[in-house]
Amino acid sequence: MVWLLTDSGERQMPDAVAGDGGLWLSPEDMTAATGWELKPEGLCLGDICVPSAPGGFVRDGKIDAAAFWRHMGWPVASSDDGGAWLLGEGAEARRSSLESLTAPDFTLPDLGGVQHALSGQRGKKVFLATWASW
């Protein structure tokens, strides 16, 4: 059993196979977890398609999601036992998001577990202050 964390959540992937630095997913699982779809021309998201070289991140109808993520220059983290993986947002996306000066959106819970989105505060000024107990 493999846990996969992405920007859209935390999922258990019963059919994923991890080993040798790779995380092999079925095309359906890849799409469900990341949005990227396997097509004849490569892995696609919207108008973008990334072809896989022979022996690359697509093999025998399976996708090495970790190899694809690294190929794109995006962060991959995994536990030593291969039981938990994270495919993160790349620095480039975060840089351009900040440089657009549109405040990056996020949703977080309050102490009672109620979720609040920053974008839900549009129309008001927001003083976004951070603090910690430690």
Add this chain to the structure above:
Amino acid sequence: MDADAEAARQFIEAAAPDYISLIDRDHRVAGLYNMVNVPQAVWIGESGQIVRPPEVAGTYDTVRSRDKVTREVPTEVQARRDEARIVYQDAIRDWVKHGAESKHVFSPAEAKARLTVPDDNVATAHANFRLGQFLMRQGKPDAAEPLFIEARRLHPESWTIWRETEEKNDAGLAAGPTFWARIDALGEKKFYDTVDMAGMPG
């Protein structure tokens, strides 16, 4: 930014604020806004535009002035910290009142010039940190530890990652000998950068 929401609860409940207080277990905001310490703050206008990018939220670099034995801060440094707080709070009030006309609101060019943005190492550090926190919640501290070590290695500037993953004392603070050794290792660098604002003590 607290991996353990319960650690924050007593402070939030005691303050009983009328603003929204969010629990950010995985330091998502630090990742998105490239923050490295608390308190840092961002000013966001009505249309969602950043008008002051992340900065120290009106405090002052007192930490390095503390007496190594008593941990006391000299009176004159305390006074500068108190002044920094007042200047910053007054600036927020001015922004609330005058909006985009406030002298503390940066133009887009000024805001961009003051932004710091993450590089690949910082993004990967946050990925390791988040996965480590996930494993901690699963009761696997041994599996989390190498991820935290990697996060610290990749993002040595981050006090938020370091302190969250450091051993806490009885008061819940990561303020033991390793913290002070890290402060000493700063050399000429500041723990809290001076806020770029008119009237702020230097």
